[in-house]
Amino acid sequence: MEHRIKVIVxxxxxxxxxxSAQVRAQVRVGIGRDKAAPTTESNDLLNYASPKExxxxxxxxxxxxxxxxxxxxxxxxxKLGDKIRIPGEAIGSSVRKLMESGLLDNVELFATNVADNxxxxxxxxxxxxxxxxxxxxxxxxGEQDNLKDKVKLNLGKIVTNTITKNTQMAVRKFFVDKxxxxxxxxxxxxxxxxxxxxxxxxxVDKGQKVKIAKINFEGLSSVDESAxxxxxxxxxxxxxxxVFSPSKFVPKKYEEDKLKLLEYYNKxxxxxxxIEHDTVVNKGGNAISINLKINEGHQYYYRNIDFTGNYLYTxxxxxxxxxxxxxxxxxxxxxxxxxxxxxxxxxxxxYMDLGYLYYNAQPIEKAIxxxxxxxxxxxxxxxxxxxxxxxxxxxxxxxxxxxxxTIRTLPGQKFSKTNLIRTQRELSTLGYFDPEKIGINPVPxxxxxxxxxxxxxxxxxxQIELSGGWGGYVGFVGTLGxxxxxxxxxxxxxxxxxxxxxxxxxxxxxxxxQANGSQYQVYSxxxxxxxxxxxxxxxxxxxxxxxxxxxxxxxxxxNSIYQSLKGRKPTGSYTNTAITVGLGRQLKxxxxxFSLSNSISFQRYDLNNLDLxxxxxxxxxxxxxxxxxxxxxxxxxxxQFPRNGSSFTLSGSFTPPYSAWRTTTATEAPKDKYKFxxxxxxMFDASWFQTVFGKLVxxxxxxxxxxxxxxxxxxxxxxxxxxxxxxxxxxQGQFALAQDIIGLRGYDDRSVYTADYDRAVDATARSQGxxxxxxxxxxxxxxxxxxxxxxxxxxxxxxAGNNWGSYxxxxxxxxxxxxxxxxxxxxxxxxxxxIDYGYGFxxxxxxxxxxxxxxHFTIGQQLR
Numbered sequence: 087m088e089h090r091i092k093v094i095v096x097x098x099x100x101x102x103x104x105x106s107a108q109v110r111a112q113v114r115v116g117i118g119r120d121k122a123a124p125t126t127e128s129n130d131l132l133n134y135a136s137p138k139e140x141x142x143x144x145x146x147x148x149x150x151x152x153x154x155x156x157x158x159x160x161x162x163x164x165k166l167g168d169k170i171r172i173p174g175e176a177i178g179s180s181v182r183k184l185m186e187s188g189l190l191d192n193v194e195l196f197a198t199n200v201a202d203n204x205x206x207x208x209x210x211x212x213x214x215x216x217x218x219x220x221x222x223x224x225x226x227x228g229e230q231d232n233l234k235d236k237v238k239l240n241l242g243k244i245v246t247n248t249i250t251k252n253t254q255m256a257v258r259k260f261f262v263d264k265x266x267x268x269x270x271x272x273x274x275x276x277x278x279x280x281x282x283x284x285x286x287x288x289x290v291d292k293g294q295k296v297k298i299a300k301i302n303f304e305g306l307s308s309v310d311e312s313a314x315x316x317x318x319x320x321x322x323x324x325x326x327x328x329v330f331s332p333s334k335f336v337p338k339k340y341e342e343d344k345l346k347l348l349e350y351y352n353k354x355x356x357x358x359x360x361i362e363h364d365t366v367v368n369k370g371g372n373a374i375s376i377n378l379k380i381n382e383g384h385q386y387y388y389r390n391i392d393f394t395g396n397y398l399y400t401x402x403x404x405x406x407x408x409x410x411x412x413x414x415x416x417x418x419x420x421x422x423x424x425x426x427x428x429x430x431x432x433x434x435x436x437y438m439d440l441g442y443l444y445y446n447a448q449p450i451e452k453a454i455x456x457x458x459x460x461x462x463x464x465x466x467x468x469x470x471x472x473x474x475x476x477x478x479x480x481x482x483x484x485x486x487x488x489x490x491x492t493i494r495t496l497p498g499q500k501f502s503k504t505n506l507i508r509t510q511r512e513l514s515t516l517g518y519f520d521p522e523k524i525g526i527n528p529v530p531x532x533x534x535x536x537x538x539x540x541x542x543x544x545x546x547x548x549q550i551e552l553s554g555g556w557g558g559y560v561g562f563v564g565t566l567g568x569x570x571x572x573x574x575x576x577x578x579x580x581x582x583x584x585x586x587x588x589x590x591x592x593x594x595x596x597x598x599x600q601a602n603g604s605q606y607q608v609y610s611x612x613x614x615x616x617x618x619x620x621x622x623x624x625x626x627x628x629x630x631x632x633x634x635x636x637x638x639x640x641x642x643x644x645n646s647i648y649q650s651l652k653g654r655k656p657t658g659s660y661t662n663t664a665i666t667v668g669l670g671r672q673l674k675x676x677x678x679x680f681s682l683s684n685s686i687s688f689q690r691y692d693l694n695n696l697d698l699x700x701x702x703x704x705x706x707x708x709x710x711x712x713x714x715x716x717x718x719x720x721x722x723x724x725x726q727f728p729r730n731g732s733s734f735t736l737s738g739s740f741t742p743p744y745s746a747w748r749t750t751t752a753t754e755a756p757k758d759k760y761k762f763x764x765x766x767x768x769m770f771d772a773s774w775f776q777t778v779f780g781k782l783v784x785x786x787x788x789x790x791x792x793x794x795x796x797x798x799x800x801x802x803x804x805x806x807x808x809x810x811x812x813x814x815x816x817x818q819g820q821f822a823l824a825q826d827i828i829g830l831r832g833y834d835d836r837s838v839y840t841a842d843y844d845r846a847v848d849a850t851a852r853s854q855g856x857x858x859x860x861x862x863x864x865x866x867x868x869x870x871x872x873x874x875x876x877x878x879x880x881x882x883x884x885x886a887g888n889n890w891g892s893y894x895x896x897x898x899x900x901x902x903x904x905x906x907x908x909x910x911x912x913x914x915x916x917x918x919x920x921i922d923y924g925y926g927f928x929x930x931x932x933x934x935x936x937x938x939x940x941x942h943f944t945i946g947q948q949l950r
Contacts (some may be wrong), residue, residue: 145205218283265334358383441500444468475537609757658696706757807855831924832904841891
């Protein structure tokens with residue numbers, strides 16, 4: 087912008103050139119009139135042949151609305167008492183500085199008083215307008231909102247050319263990153279002089295997405311072209327049916343894919359692989375083609391691997407841990423994982439688990455001959471570091487002792503990398519903290535010790551279950567459940583700790599009520615103390631439940647007992663009261679991922695004119711005393727969305743062998759035969775999690791169950807049988823008594839059953855349940871959100887299972903297959919909620935005559 091510089095002396099205006107070749111500003115230097123002194127016109131101030139020196143007696147700024155006048159004076163570089171020459175560069179330089187600040191649109195400089203070689207100066211400025219509103223035009227409402235978040239223009243800021251240009255570049259980059267390479271952005275600034283504001287209008291013409299018509303590779307000889315294309319995950323050719331990896335061209339993603347392609351070659355041993363050149367050719371319109379010329383180079387192999395600087399371990403020992411032998415393909419990425427990747431098994435753990443915190447190892451390519459590489463790993467062992475203190479931050483709700491008893495790095499111990507990583511896992515599995523925000527920071531000290539700082543962020547862990555469903559015979563069933571996962575029993579007397587309940591000691595309290603009115607009611611209460619005594623992880627659990635179920639009949643229609651209860655009288659009832667006490671502890675052998683738990687339970691079944699088992703057992707009391715022992719191993723990294731690890735559980739349940747000291751006859755009444763329930767039951771559950779790539783996780787599961795009797799004289803009773811099919815929700819669907827409910831998506835609830843019965847009897851046998859079941863599942867999971875307030879993931883699955891009425895019929899290869907997709911959402915207040923669509927491929931005689939699909943709704947973490 088060109089500005090004129092005016093100088094007014096008295097009533098005469100003259101032009102002074104005070105600016106450089108690139109910057110000009112408008113300045114008027116005038117002498118104010120002094121009533122005490124006569125006014126005279128003088129050209130002394132403009133005499134370039136004889137400039138005069140003046141002392142600055144006054145500096146003022148006028149015209150400001152938002153800016154600080156004193157700051158502008160300082161920005162100009164002139165101070166009171168300075169001596170300047172007029173005409174001279176000092177005045178022009180001061181004006182240039184103010185203009186170059188970008189804060190002002192115009193600057194005028196006046197001389198307000200000149201007397202006795204002293205001069206008073208006044209800057210009259212015009213501020214640049216400030217941003218009042220930004221409007222995006224030519225794009226959708228959702229895109230406008232995204233642009234506001236992306237561009238982040240702060241209202242009230244001064245509108246400068248730099249801000250305008252940066253906004254234009256940011257808007258264009260936003261659409262280019264989405265594949266709109268031909269995006270055009272035009273910005274117009276509309277000032278409002280009355281309020282010194284400006285509105286920025288951003289007009290966007292994004293055009294059409296640019297698609298990749300063809301990708302041509304040149305130079306491929308050792309690696310299949312299909313494998314190369316697979317590695318370019320975000321750069322794909324356009325073809326029909328491509329949905330999940332669109333063929334739009336995004337320059338940033340393209341550059342990332344080229345790097346990934348070279349990394350893939352490096353992993354195959356092609357350390358010299360390069361992309362010699364690549365071109366992007368416009369095919370006209372909105373299509374391009376990509377040409378890549380690849381120089382693969384040679385494939386290299388390990389020859390000799392030597393170690394230097396190692397004193398604690400021999401070279402042979404280190405080679406064994408490293409696991410790389412002569413002739414293996416040279417893979418730097420795999421080598422780095424073997425040196426620093428797997429806690430407890432990599433090379434670094436061999437040193438750092440013994441306290442060598444300062445250990446460092448650098449692999450050096452010592453020699454390259456032909457296709458062979460000699461590697462030298464230079465090791466710096468350093469000194470052992472002892473843990474000085476452990477610092478804990480962020481646990482605003484959970485008590486310190488609950489977290490500290492989980493931490494495996496204790497003061498006085500040697501530093502251990504494996505224990506550090508294991509502590510991170512243990513803290514995440516507590517369920518009280520956000521697994522994505524658990525921080526670990528070792529802080530070395532000058533005395534050779536190390537402080538370890540853990541940072542956690544609390545997340546809501548209590549849950550409310552409020553649901554309803556159709557309960558078959560019993561109609562609509564409502565459920566209300568409350569789970570307090572971080573309860574504190576010792577603070578119950580402390581009223582100040584009730585917020586709203588006492589919390590922080592890691593105990594678990596669960597209350598649940600399920601009912602549809604007077605016909606069906608279930609009450610349950612459980613309490614778990616995970617560290618009984620506070621010194622060892624010995625878990626004490628106590629639970630109690632009571633179930634009431636009644637049937638009603640209509641005096642005018644006695645055969646209709648499962649209809650509306652209005653005007654009907656009870657015809658039969660069933661109650662079940664159960665109490666269980668268990669004690670579990672962590673094992674050290676084979677490793678400390680194992681745990682062993684034992685429990686004793688008592689259940690009392692009371693039948694009153696109700697034949698739930700369909701065996702003529704309508705009246706009587708049955709007592710079930712069971713001892714259960716369970717051994718399990720759990721190394722899952724995250725309870726909400728596991729990415730790695732596994733879980734195995736083997737349990738056995740045993741009642742006393744009453745048949746060993748009592749005899750039964752075929753004519754014995756059921757109430758006497760089943761007065762004391764007798765069985766032994768074995769359950770096996772296994773689950774593996776493995777990251778496939780990125781965030782995609784594969785989960786495979788196997789579930790087996792077997793129910794048996796102690797001798798051949800005693801048949802397997804109706805209690806504790808397996809019911810397979812549907813969503814696996816107990817109590818939803820037909821009413822279940824003393825049974826294990828197992829889901830199998832794609833089939834109706836309780837429908838999957840194999841028995842040698844005709845159709846007339848098969849429905850009754852199916853309701854009783856089977857004595858053995860198998861189920862196998864494979865799921866691919868992908869997270870949509872890992873936010874602890876709402877963890878969401880989608881999945882696709884294949885599963886197969888079956889349920890057999892006797893061991894003679896048992897065939898582990900005769901499985902009912904299904905496949906489908908679904909989604910899960912975990913909210914701390916409500917737990918895990920899921921919906922699946924399953925398609926069952928196999929027929930079930932009398933229930934399902936052809937393949938079909940259906941939706942399933944689930945609540946809670948499904949074990950089986």
